[in-house]
Amino acid sequence: MKIAEGVEWAAHACAVLAALPAGRGLNAAALASFHELPPAYMAKHLQALSKAGIVTAVRGAQGGYALARPASEITLWDIQSAISGSRPSFQCQDIRRKGPCAAYSPSGVPCAIACAFAAAERAYRDQLSSVPLSDLVRQVAAGLGTAGREAFRTWAERRNVSAMP
Numbered sequence: 001m002k003i004a005e006g007v008e009w010a011a012h013a014c015a016v017l018a019a020l021p022a023g024r025g026l027n028a029a030a031l032a033s034f035h036e037l038p039p040a041y042m043a044k045h046l047q048a049l050s051k052a053g054i055v056t057a058v059r060g061a062q063g064g065y066a067l068a069r070p071a072s073e074i075t076l077w078d079i080q081s082a083i084s085g086s087r088p089s090f091q092c093q094d095i096r097r098k099g100p101c102a103a104y105s106p107s108g109v110p111c112a113i114a115c116a117f118a119a120a121e122r123a124y125r126d127q128l129s130s131v132p133l134s135d136l137v138r139q140v141a142a143g144l145g146t147a148g149r150e151a152f153r154t155w156a157e158r159r160n161v162s163a164m165p
Contacts, residue, residue, distance in 0.1 A: 006083045009037055010045045011136075014079060017055065018071035018137045019152060020161060025058065025066035030159040045083055052082035064161075071137055077128035090117035 013031045020026065032042035046065050049055045056068045067074065092114040096105045105111070110118070141149055 003080070004084050006041070006045045006048075007080050009035070009042060010049055010083050011076060011079050011133075013042065013046065013065075014049065014054065014067065014071075014074065014133055015137050015140060017065060017067050018074075018133055019141065020066070020156060023066070024156075024161045025056075025064035026156070026159060026161060027064040031065065033159075034155070048082050049079070052078065054078055054082055067133075071134035072132050074133040075129050076131045076133070076136075077125055079133075080128055088118070088121045090114070090121060092117070 012035055016031060016034055017026065028043040028046050029039045031046065032039040046055060046057070050057045050065070050068075053068050054074055055065045057063070057065055092110065094111075094114075096102070096111050097107070144152065
């Protein structure tokens with residue numbers, strides 16, 4: 001399974017937004033600059049997150065993005081599906097219905113291969129759905145230590161963190 005790089009970018013952007021003081025946001029350029037990513041692509045992913053109701057956007061010079069709901073209510077699956085969609089990664093073409101054994105393959109019943117991929121997809125989604133953004137932000141903050149958290153605060157202050165409604 002290949003996960004689009006935009007999912008990683010969006011998850012990191014959401015983590016940055018979650019670490020801001022309540023009621024504060026950042027513009028797309030600032031979020032892109034945090035990890036030295038292309039601003040146009042970050043803006044595209046932020047639009048997808050906004051459409052999915054994960055972030056809110058405020059237009060204008062003082063505008064920006066903020067989480068639309070508490071980080072504890074946003075999961076990695078929410079972010080993944082906002083960026084890549086929610087269609088299963090395995091699309092069964094039912095090729096067993098062709099070839100010399102086609103007459104022996106029951107119609108309308110998924111084969112063992114399709115069932116195995118469907119089970120793996122459910123496990124993947126369940127796992128990502130069980131990981132709230134708030135847990136990840138706490139883990140990252142702990143890993144950064146006091147100096148890293150202070151570096152983040154300093155960075156955010158220099159980016160003119162905007163007040164969000």
